Structure formats: structure tokens, C-alpha cells
Amino acid sequence: MKLYCLSGHPTLPCNVLKFKSTTVMLDCGLDTTSVLNFLPLPLVHSPRLSKLPGWVSKDGSLNLEKELKECAGRVFVDSQPEFCLPERELLDLSTIDVILISNYHCMMALPYITEHTGFTGTVYATEPTLQIGRLLMEELVNFMERVPKAQSATCWKNKEIQRMLPGPLKDAVDVWTWKRCYSMQEVNSALSKVQLVGYSQKVELFGAVQVSPLSSGYSLGSSNWIIQSHHEKVSYVSGSSLLTTHPQPMDQSSLKNSDVLILTGLTQMPTANPDGMLGEFCSNLAMTIRAGGNVLVPCYSSGVIYDLLECLYQFIESANLGTTPFYFISPVANSSLEFSQIFAEWLCHNKQTKVYLPEPPFPHAELIQTNKLKHYPSIHGDFSSEFRQPCVVFTGHPSLRFGDVVHFMELWGKSSLNTVIFTEPDFSYLDALAPYQPLAMKCVYCPIDTRLNFHQVSKLLKEVQPLHVVCPEQYTQPPLTQSHRSDLMLELQPPPMPYRRCSVLNLPFRRRYERVYILPELANSLVPSEVKPGVSVATVSAVLQSKDNKHTLQSVPKAPPVAPSKKRKRVMEEPPMTMAPKPLLSGAVPLEAFLATLQKHGITEVKVEETADGHILHLQAEDTLIQLEEDGTHIVCDNNEPLRATLRDLVLRFLQKL
């Protein structure tokens, strides 16, 4: 069993598991942090961005003025942003049989894997994962295609040149593999390969293994996966949460008794308690609004935003923010808000019960009804006429490199009354803000990450007790900034197996058993005999057939009657005798009783010698040896066949025959 690790990002994993005869890809997350190296894509012409000076190396030897721009001491690529894809050279992607998706954030690289690679397999995901994942992809494509950039910068990627670049650009890895965003056509094609599954539904893969998604409690439709055969069980734990937010709670018990547990998607903010952050978010928001400023919340169009809106719903009244408008701007804003209300079966119990009442599960419906929350596909159109300040705007993309958020950053960045509140933990907020410097706007960082923290995960692992744990190497040491916090890492016995991008791990367990079926007629012909109470054995003569990873014992086919085509005199008239198998013996020869029997039969001179495995009886008169061992009995007797037969029969008296 092998694990190929195609992504080094602990929360955007992409691993391939070779298990029995199947090749299973576990998630295909897209590392979008690479876009932080690019200049933002403004929706309307930005004089500031267009006037940024081009970059020339200090000695003037290197001139990349057209490709690289300088802003507040940092260098950015002036081109359409590109993403860092999962590793595609480590193994042949066309050999992948299935892709299991655990949540909508972890499927964004799907088109890169399923299109143009020869992939012919199936993708399994739950319905909300597919639908919301589609929304996020659509949004991403929309963000990129709305502001097309003809130029594509490639010179800077030259290894020689990249080495001479400053700052983070110099250290960016695998820049040659970075790719521009896929097209809507590719998204559709990729998503057409998705087959929907429900929690605990068992899907057979070629009869060899069974995969089954379990609720992971992190987002709508998010799942962990069990991959098991009859005798082995691998659990794949991706983004999971034990907090009571909107999704169905996490199913922990089904993870028990795993041979291997692959652990990814822990919280990226181990020291930030989501409740505290939510409180921080609300108080900063209220503080800004009261002072007459605007609040910008760069966020994804699905996920934490539902919880943010729910929290604000309760907070608005108490903080006297009733009149402040809340805007949600995204090409998929409407669908996101509406989808969330219809996935009742994927919601937590509390919200599920609301479905049976005349009220929607999420309170944002009421916010929309009362006109407190308004949503728009973009800043163009209706929004521009209805826009009123001070206000709160939720919009993407959280990297601040593309999407409507770029416009608001340009618009509000100059006033210290305004605040930008980061809630998504995926991007470093300082890096995100770098191309907007100098910035007067206040910045607040309240990352809300509801995924498991180290305390919760160690409790979980104690409960489910996997034999081996595999995890990204980041989880095996404390975070760099808090090296004294030994509690912010996984401490397990045996220690977890760490992986990094491009690792290939041999998972430390061997397959020892295989299930074999036996046909009824063959089973009928068996004659079991009891060897000890409750245990019976029988001998089987059969043909083993293996097909589709299923093994079946069938009756031995009767030899076909010889076709009487040619009348030729046969040398042997009768078919060869099928020898009846000799009975199998079992049991042990008790020494005392055996000696007594020997005596009865006139053999009196016996010298017993004790050996490591049993005894050697030396029949001195007959000059014969009998070796009694645990797994065999030998009679060494020269040229005295009758004696040997007698002795054999005496031995057999003590043994059971099958």
C-alpha cells in the first residue's frame, strides 16, 4: 500500500492511495496562495496600479519592467494570476480510478486533474459539495474572465532570472508548473464526471474495496472517507469540525479500528478560538460603523459567511446596527444564499427541525426579507444605484487579487475610518495587503477556522485508536512563530508518519488475509468433523476462480467424457484413478499412553529422550527410533516393514482423522 503526496499544503491536500488493485485520489485542493505574487486585477481602471513603476534590478542588468511592478518595496507579477497545481509528474494521472472529494474547498484543482490528462475514472462527492464547489469554481472563472489580461508574463519564471529576483518571488517553488485559471467549459466537463453519494453510502470499487463518506461537520456536505476491504481499513480525515455550526455533526465512531488514518485539514489557526474571533469580528464591525466608517469583509461566497451572517443577525439589534446595510457581492451570491437553505438533510439537527416549520433554516433569509442584507452579482448594475454608506460589504476573493474586493480596497483604502476584517484563514493578511500599501484603512485579522485543533484531534485519535497515522509534516512540529508551544503539534505513539509534497510513503501494514467465497453445491459436499468443541474442519478440493477481485471456490469439473471420435485402441481403458485424498490427521500423541500401548504390544525396552520439540523413543530391541514432535511423527525403522506398519497404526490410534 502506497501513498503519493501531490500537495504539500496541509489544508488543501491532494494524495493518491494505491490500495489493493485500486488507485484512489483523495481530494484535489488547489493552492491559491501563489496569486499573492501577482498584482490585483482591478474591475475599473485604477490609476494607482497602472502607475506602479516597473522593476529593474539594482545594477540595471535585469530589466523586467513589463512583467514585474514594484509597490511599497515588494515586487509583483503583472499578469493574470496563476495557481500552484498539485504535482503531476509523480505518477500517471490517467491511472487514477476514482477521486474522493471531502469538501468544496478541496476540489478546486479538479479540472486540472480530470481534463487533458487521460483521466477516465469517476469522482465521488456529496451533493452540496458538488453544487457549492461548482459555485466557487464558477466564481473563480468569472473573476478571471471579467478582466481579461492579454499579457502573460513568463520571463520571470526563467530559473536564472528568478534567482536574481527579490523577496518572496525568488523563493516561490515550481513556478513553471503554475497555471492560469481553467475555463467554464473545463469546469463543466470535470464536474460531469462527478457521481453523487450520501453519507454512509457504500460504493464498491471493482469489488476490491469499498469507499464510504462520513459527515465531517466542517461545511455543508463535507465528508471524511472510509476506504476498506474485508480485512483492512483506511480512514481519510480531511477538514472536520467538532463545533456546533451549521453542518451535520461529525461522525467519529465510524473511524474506529482503522489500520491507517490519513489526517489532513486541521485548523490553520490553532491559537485562535473561533468563538473569540467571531466576537472580535462583531465588535470591530460595530466599532467601525459607529464611528461612521465602512467595513469590508473579504470572504469566500460559501462556508463561514453563513455563520457570520447568523452571528450578525443576532448582533445587529443589540449593537444598534439595525439601519446599516449589509451587502453580499459575488457572481454566485444569490445561488449561495439559496442553496444553503435547501440542503436540509446536510444541516445540523437544530437547523433540520426548522425545515418543518414555516421558517428557513438560516436566518439570513430574514435579513434579506427585511432588506438588511442585499446581494448583488457585481458592483456594476443595481448595486451602484442602491449603494449607501456606511455599510458592510462581504465579497471575494479573500486573496484581494481579483474579484469585487479589489475595487473596495481601492475605494476605501485611503480613509482610516474604514476597516477591512479578514475572516478567511487561507491567506496571510499582510501579504494580501502588500500591493495596497500605503494603506490608511484599519486592518483587523480575525481568522475563523472551525476545523479540528490539536487538542481536539488528540482526543479524537485517543478515541478512534488507529494503528498508524499519516499527516503533513507541518503537524509534527510546533508552528514556526510559536516554537515553545509543544501543545500545537501531534504527539502520538507510535509517532505519525509525516509527508510533504512529492513524498511517496509505503504504508506500514501488510495485507494478510483475503476473503474467498465458496459455492453452495461445493459447501454441501463438505464433511466437517469437529476437532475441538465449536471448531469443525473439512477438506476441500476445489478450483479457485479470481475475477473482479472476487475469489470463489468452485467444484472440480468432472473430466469430460472422451469424445469417441476416433476408434483407436487405447493403451489404458480406464480413466486414470482419481486418488481419494488421504485423510488428514490431527491431534497429539500422549507419551505415557503411547508407552503403555507399546508395552501392550510387547515392546518393552524403550528409552525416552527429551528433545527441544518433543521426544525420541528408542526401541532398543528393535533398533528403531520414533520421533514424536509437535508437527510430525517419524518412525525410523530399517527393513522391517511389518513393525513399521504396526507402529504406524499404534500412532494413528491417538490421532483424529478428517
Place this chain on the structure above:
Amino acid sequence: MDSQCVSILPRVCGVLLVSGSSLPDDTSLEKLLDWFTTVAQTGPSLLEACPCLVDFVSKVAFNYASGSSILSFTLKLTGLIGASEDGFKVLKECSVLKLVFNPQHWQEAGLWEDPCLRIGWIQGLKMILQHSEALSFFAQADLIEPLLQLQTDPSLFVASAANQTLAQVLLLCQSLSSVGHNGSKNRDLEHNSEISQLPGSQQILRLLAMLLVRVGPPLRDTLLLAVMNSLEELVTTSCSQLTVPLLDVILAANSGLRDDCVPKQRLIRLLWAMLNMKKPDDVMQAAAAVLRSHQSDPALSAHSARVLLLPLDIVTGVSLLDENSTGEQTTLVCFYLCNKCLLTPFKSMLSNPAEGELRILITEQLKRKSCISMICVCLSNIPQITLMASDRLPCPQRLIVTAVLLLLRLCCVDSSSSSPGCVEVVRFITGNSKVQKCALEALLVLSKSPGVKMVLVEVFKVLTEYLNSPSSDPSVLQKSYQVVIKWVGVCPDLSCITDQLREGFIQAVRKRACDTRWEARDSTVEFLGHLVEVPSCWTFTEQETEPLDVLLGGRRFTVPLLKEALQDPESYVRASSISALAQTLAPSWQDGTALTQEQEDIVAQLQEVLFQDSEGFARRAAVKYFTAWFSACSSPSSCWLLMQSMPTVLSQGVADLDWEVKLHTLELAELLLDRAFPDPSPSHSYAVMSDQDHRLPIAGQQSDLLSSLKNLVDWGVVSALLCGVVDCDRPVALKACQLLLKLRGIVCPVMDNAADTRVFCQLAGASVLQQVRKIQEIGKDTHVVSEACSEADEEGICASVDPECVGVCEVLRLLDLDEKLSILTQSSDHIYNSPLSLLQDILTAAAASSPPGQDSRQELVMDCY
């Protein structure tokens, strides 16, 4: 004593004898006993008052059939009777005493098993042991043995009562030292010295501690000598459960002894032994106890301080304990300790080998979750440590402050600071609000330490960090605010607070004012109020300014925040913001500065609160705001807004649903009353004024009084009082009644003669008017109102159509205020709590339980369902 009670007491006794089980409720016997106790204490003698009791007692003593509760009651009653020497004689004469207090008697009857009876027996005995007669009876009857046995009774109550009775015996022995009862005393002591099993030991240690505090020198010395060996033995066996009681005993014994006496030396040695026990928890407890008891032995308390500071030293790596070794060395030691290396080479580096061992043990414990309690013990004893003389302290207080600050940093979730100290402990204390609170509490106390001004900036930074941290618990925020107030209060020089620090602090406070948790908002608002009251200080420009200005930029910042808080959904926050506004504005009221528009807005908002707020807290605070304003204001009459608001506040406040709002309103009315009729000023008070002098310028007085009274009526004080006096809440009515009496005392003597000067006042609600009328009817004058009105008509002063007008003086005269006062001063349940009612209840219950009445009682029960 009430003759009626005396007359029915024999019947009650009869009832108790016959049907003890049918009491109205299970507390009635206790109440009866309480009543007897009061009678015995106040009257001449219980038997004189109730002669039938002896008969009752002797009858019960021979009647086993009575219920255990009656028996127990009787035993206690016997004790009560026998407590006086006369009573004792009577009881002895009718030979009840021996019978009642003979345990054998009850054992034979099979009643001794009942703990109820045993406790009755003990308490009876305890009550009787007041005089020498009783003591000789106690000795002759050989009651010491059963009493000692009861000390280890399975019932905790019995055991404890036995303990107390034993103490009583000893104390009585001591006071009657002439009486020779050494036998019993010695036996008691012998018993004490046989401290054996754990539960028994705990009881005996408690008894010992109790005795040692109360007994005088000769007995105490004997006692100490008798138990010293056992104590030493107990200390050496060192059982954790006994640590606290043992310490109590040793410290109690130690407190009264002179330094040079022998037992004292042995006790000190014992304390040393306790400070060297095996378990770190026990040692810490012992050290804390030593410090709290203000030991006179300097070495002992110095060592205790070292022990208590050890965890802090280990956790933070700040070398608090070793003045000789450098910080680096200590750090090195800590490092090795934490890494489980062989420690022997480093032992020598520590000044005290025992301390080195303790350090190892504590370090081990700090790696476990139980480290929290240990660190908390350490922190909560820092106040005691700071009280010590500086030469006895193991390190300068400044270092302790540094260590506490470092600890606070380690506890803060957001801080990335690490310490050179114990690393493992960080995972337990980070974000632990218990440790945070204890450390903040310690920091609060440490503000008084000498020479800590230097670290003010550090303190301020850490506190801002806490106030800013999203994971701070509201209680931690509250504590942080308290510490800010304290430190700012003791540091007269705030010049070190830079603009950057101030900006960070302001941001934090502003954010907390918008917190989602009301507790955090509440503490913030309270803090804003308290900050105003911190005395003024010096800034870097050497100008005297208020800390509020230095930290937050003054009222410009706080008043808008507080006004926002007036709209808070949580009533506590609204109430706190009102109080804080009062505190904030008080200085401007005192100065008499002109009102701003902002203040006018606030008054309008407060009136709204008074009218509309659904919660009492906010309304109470609103009334108090006006009280504060009125009392702070140098000349209220010149503040038009204040005086204009008075009628509204008073009329609304006194009609409130909440009795506290009403009471606060009446307090405001009292202020107005005092202002209208000021007491003779101090300069005149010593000038002897004859009655005549006082009355001489009667015409002038009348006109003054008249105008003051008119003012009072205009402000709405009189209507508020009249409204309050008929209020259904007793404290409100009482207060109003007292104030009306005061008003009557001032007004009526002067105004009586002047029939032509009438002041009328309007009554607010119709119901109030009705009640006043009712009172007037009781006062047998039904014509006052109509008369007043008709007279008013004639004079044209009062609108004839207004039937709600009453003449102030008439009402004051006609209301029977004195009678009302006497009724109101009695507690509201005085009728139901009277002994007569108790006795009657017992009789009625008995009657109800007898066959003919049985049905009705059951019906009653049914009704309840």
C-alpha cells in the same frame, strides 16, 4: 411574657405529650425552643414564667412512646431549664436530671440509636453546663465517657456537637479552677493524646484548634504538653488530609505563646517539619498558612515566602530566590530540571538542599495539569509576601512584579513570548482564565510595591494585550480594568505613557465597548466611570492632569461611548453606563460649569429610561443619577435643568413598580427636603437658643417656611411623599412616613397658627388619593379634601374643579403618621411570628389531626394539590 401564652402553654404541653407527631411543621419545636430561650434570657427565670414545664419534662422522661423529635426537644429544654441554678435545683429535686441525662436510660429504651436523640442529649448537656453545680453533676454522673465516644459518632453533626460540648466542659473547668475536676479533664487530655485513626484525628484536631484559641495559659500549657508528642508523630507521618487541621492546631497554639517558652520552640520545629513535607501541595499549604498567621519567627516566614515563590520562579525562569547565583545559572538549572536530566550536580548550586529537592518535586508537578492550582496558590499568597519586611523577602518586590508580568504574558493566548523557565507548563496555563485572574489579582496588590513605577509601561502593555485579546474571558477583562485603575492611581507620574501606548489602549477600550458579551461591555463602562475618580497626576509636560485625559483623551472620548451604552440591550450595561455618566459628569457639576447640549440630551435620555425602561436596574441608576447630580451641585437652584427635571423624576420614580426605584426616589426627595429646610448651620449650633428665641420672629419664619414649602410642592416632593406613604412596599412606606414626620415637625408648629397661608398639593394617581382619603376617614375627618377645595375655591388659590388637591398641613396633621410609623417599623410578619401564634398553631394542628378533624386536614392537603 404574654399572659395569653402562659394560659395556653399547659394545653400545648399536653398536646405535645400526646401527639407529638402532629405538629404544624417540623420547625415548630425549634421555634418553641427559641421562644423559651428568649424568655429565659429576658425574663427572671423560665420556670417562674412557665411552671408547667417541669411537669412536662418529667412526664416525657418516663414516656418512651413520645416521638424522637419530642424527646430531643425535651432534652434540650431540660438543658435550658437547668442552665439557671434555680432551675437546676428544681430539676434535681424531682430527680429528672439524672434520668434525662443518663445515656443508659435511653440505650435500654432502644432510643439511643436515633441521632436526633443523641444530638438532643449533647445540646441539652451543653446548655446545662453553665455553673459549678452542673459541672459536679457532669463529673459525678460520669458523663465524660459517653461524650468522648460521641466524638467519633457516625453522624457528623453529633460528632461536631460533641466536640463543642467537650470544649465547653474544658472552658468551664478553667473558669471554675477552684472546683476539683481534674479527673475528667485529664481523661479528656489523655484521650486527645491517643490520636489514632484518620477520621477521629480530624475531629480531635478540630477540637484542639478550637480549644487552643479559647483557653487561658495554664490549661493551654497542660494541653499542649499532653498533645505535643502526638502532634509530632502526626507531622512525621504526614497525611495530606490532615495537613490543614494540623496547621490550624499548630498556628492556634503558636499564636498565644511567648517566644522563649519551651512549647513554642517545639511548635516552631513542627512548622519547619511541615515546611519540609514530601508532597509539594502540602508544603505550599503549610507555607501559605504560616504567612497568613503573621508568624513572629523571621526565618520561618522568610522560608515560607521562598517556598511560595518557587513555582513562579520555575515557571517564569526569573530568578526570584537565589540572590547569589546569577539569573543565567538559575535558568540553566531550570533547563536541566525541565529536561529530566540528572540533577545531583546542580543541587549544590541551590542555597538550600531541601529547597533543591522541593524544586525538583514542584517542577515535576508543574508538568501535570494540577500545576494550575499550585500556581494559583503561589499567586494568591503574593499579597502576604509583599507585606513582609523587605529584608526578609527573598528578592526585591520589583522582581516579583517582573515575574508576574512574564507569567501573564505566558498565559495570554496571543502572545508569542516564551520564557526561559519551565516549557511544559505553558500548555496548561495558556488561556487559562483562573491563572490569569490570580496573576492579575497579584499584580493589583503589587502596585503598592516600592520602586515599581519603572515597570508601569510594561504593566500597561500587558494589560492592553489582555484587553485586546479576543480570547480573554469577561472576568479577566474586568480584573484587567481594575488593575489599570489601581496602577494608574498609585503612579502619580504618567509621563511614560506614550501616544502609541495610548492609541492601543483606546482601541482596546473602544472595541470592548462593542463586545458581543454584555459582561465585557459592562466592565468597560464601569471602568470609564471609575477612571474619573482616580486622583489627578503629572504628565510629561509636568502639568497636572486627570488620568482619564492621559489614558483615553478625556471626556470627549468617554461620554459618547457611555451615551451609546445607554441604548444597550442589556439592562446591567445601561445601568452601569448611567452610573458611569454620573461619575464622569460629577466634576463639572461641582464646578458649576454651564450645561452643554450633550448633558441636556443625556437628561432627556434618562427621563426616557425612567419612563420606558423595562428593567429595574436601569431605572434605579437613573434616579441615582439625579441624586448624585443634586448632591454634587453647588447651587442646585441655579441649575434650571436639574430643578426642572425634579417633578418628573419624583412623580415617575415614586410610581415605579420596583420598590428600590421608589426608595431611591424618596432618598432624592429627602435631599430636596434637607435643602429646603436646612438644619441650623454649624456656626449657630452652639449658640444656645431658648425656645422663645426660636419662636420670636414667627412672622418671618412663617413666610420663609411658606416659600420653602411651596418650593417643595412645586418640585413634587410632597406628592411623592404622600404617594410613598401609602405604598404597599413596607420599606418605601416607612421611608416616606419618616420623611413626612420630619416635614410635619418642621412645618406644623409654625404654620398651625397661620390659617390664612395654606399650601395645596396635587396627588398624582386616583388610587393614591383614595388611600389618602381612607386614611383621613380613619382619622375621622372626611371633610378635609372637600373642605380644602371649597376653601381654596373661596380663596381662588386652587382650581375648584380639581378634586385631587389636598392641603399639605391638614394632611400632615390628620394622617396618623406616628401610628403608621409604629406599624411600619414592625417587620411585616410580626403577627405570624409571635409566640402566641406558634402556640395556637400547635393546638390547631393537634385538633386537626384528632379523629373528627382528620378529614378536614386531608381535604386541606387535597386542596394544595
